[in-house]
Amino acid sequence: MxxxxxxxxxxxxxxxxxxxxxxxxxxxxxxxxxxxxxxxxxxxxxxxxxxxxxxxxxxxxxxxxxxxxxxxxxxxxxxxxxxxxxxxxxxxxxxxxxPIPAISDFGSEGSISAKTSYRTGFQSHGLTFNKRWQTGFNELNYKELSIGVKGDYRFNEDYLLYQQLWQTQWLYLTNATFELTNVNGLGRYALSFSADANIAGKVDPFLRSEIVLRQKVEFTEQFSLSGRLYSGFATDNTAPEYLFTHSFSSARSWMQSGLTRARGTIPPSWMQIGNIQVTGGPNLRGYLNNDIQSLNNGNQPLYTSLSAVNFEMNYPNPLDNGLKKIPVIGGLIDLRSYLFWDTGTSLGFTSIEEPNLLSDAGLGFLLSIDIPDYLGKSRGITLRYDMPFWLSHPGVENAFKFRQVFGIGATITL
Incomplete structure (x- = not known):
């Protein structure tokens, strides 16, 4: 036929x-x-x-x-x-x-998953082994390991807002992720590590990894400090959808959300203005406009290595206190206000790197609506409004200027 x-x-x-x-x-x-x-x-x-x-x-x-x-x-x-x-x-x-009964217990399941998808011009098929270890009956304290294999293929570029962020050959990947979250002497912390390796196909073999450490320090009931340490590394032949940008997550991770999976769900003109951020990566939110304008000009603001530190100082928000008093839904809504500071650069380990130390600072607000699943993991939506008033490397702009960023997802989820 x-x-x-x-x-x-x-x-x-x-x-x-x-x-x-x-x-x-x-x-x-x-x-x-x-x-x-x-x-x-x-x-x-x-x-x-x-x-x-x-x-x-x-x-x-x-x-x-x-x-x-x-x-x-x-x-x-x-x-x-x-x-x-x-x-x-x-x-x-x-x-x-x-689930695998022999290695499963309450809150500490071991399982095998088969996943296949074919949508928005992208297909992915794979198998994953997952094992979770929970400490007692507290679902917030756990370790989780995932190891898998998958095949990815971008077969239609019409769905892409920026085609230069993708290549169009099959990738055959092995991947592993590890996550740990618990409480230490300072407060709640989380450590995560991920690695992806392309091992076959027409695209040259490559290795790409990320490590993220998050820590929250509560001074009082109203004041707390949240910190995030991030590093991402990739080899020279890494596919562009797995490389790093200053201000938003790698293009491959955009496929994990219906809001960013295809062009048009969020109007393209909104994205091209440079105010909407897909949270992730180094998350230098003040440099979002620079990255987006570079993409609008047909460039690839992509790097094989970037590291960053992000801080958010939370302070009292009277409106949040009022929302928390609403019966039932008050426990599902969080409205935070904070001062933030981001700084990042490359560490000199790979070939395509950022030569400058970039920093930004400003004021932000976060709205989270969440109904956790049976393991306490988020199943809601988080929206941010950040105002990076200061940039260390503003280009042709003034260092101090009103800027705004609408973020999809929290910078620090603790």
């Missing part, structure tokens, strides 16, 4: 494989229409981007009744149709997770 005829249906091949895996893993007698040991919970879903138009479909959650996402045979899936009928109108996401 003609490949041109088959092309629109290629997206279903990995989906069918994932469904077969899920079908083998879920006991055949566990699914019934009424009273059973397994349930499938559908919900309608709609989203928008400028290529698909309104993307309509259904989300599906599968679980053993009464486990609330904390049991065997967990399924999370979605299937959508782009009403603009682009080149690839059908998209999907599927993740199936199976």
């Amino acid at each position: 003609d490949n041109k005829i088959l092309k629109p249906f290629n997206c279903f091949i990995p989906l069918f494989l994932a469904l077969i895996i899920a079908g083998i893993a879920i006991p055949k007698n566990s699914i019934a229409q009424n009273n059973s040991s397994y349930e499938l919970l559908p919900a309608p879903d709609a989203w928008y981007n400028s290529v698909d138009g309104v993307r309509v479909g259904v989300r599906l959650r599968g679980q053993v009744p009464g486990t609330f996402g904390d049991g065997p045979h967990r399924l999370n899936a979605g299937l959508w149709l782009g009403t603009n009928f682009p080149a690839n109108p059908v998209s999907y996401y599927l993740k199936y997770t199976e």
Whole structure:
């Protein structure tokens, strides 16, 4: 059959494989229409981007009744149709997770996950082993290790606002992440490490890693200091979507959020002004406009090495105190006000580096609406409004000037 005829249906091949895996893993007698040991919970879903138009479909959650996402045979899936009928109108996401009883305990699960997705011009398919160790009954104190393999492929650039942040060959990656969070003598802290290695395909092998240390120090009930130490390193042949910028997260991580996965969900003109920041990386928020204007001019403000320190001094916010008094929802809303200072540069270990020590300082506000999952992890949204009044290297601007940054996500999540 003609490949041109088959092309629109290629997206279903990995989906069918994932469904077969899920079908083998879920006991055949566990699914019934009424009273059973397994349930499938559908919900309608709609989203928008400028290529698909309104993307309509259904989300599906599968679980053993009464486990609330904390049991065997967990399924999370979605299937959508782009009403603009682009080149690839059908998209999907599927993740199936199976705990490993021999290495699982309360709050300390070991599991294997299979994940496949084909949406917004990007497909990714992989297997991951995950192990969590929780300290007692406090879900905020834990260690977590993930090791996996995956294949990524950017097959349609129409969804990209900045095409120079991506390459268009298959990547075959091994990846590992480790996260630790607990309390020390100063307060709550978190340490995370991640590494990705491309090991096959047409793209040359590369290695890329990030390490982040976060610490919170509470002076009083109203005053606290939050700090973040960040370092990112990559080898010379690293794909551009994994390289680092001064002010926002690497392009690959944009695929983790529906807000940034495709152009048009956030109007492109808003992004191109240089006021909207996708939080991550060194997070030198005062240099967002410089990075975006460089992208607007067709350049690649990308580096193989960047490190930074971020500080936020939280101070009393009367409006937050009022919100906290609202019954039920008051415990889910956080409105913080803070002074911030960021500084960062490259450390001289790789070939494409920032020669200057860049700093910024200003005033910011954060609104967080959060309903934690059964492990205490965030499932909400965090929005920031930062005003970097001072830059150490402002270019042709004045060092002291009114600037504004609307951030998606918190700089320091503690």
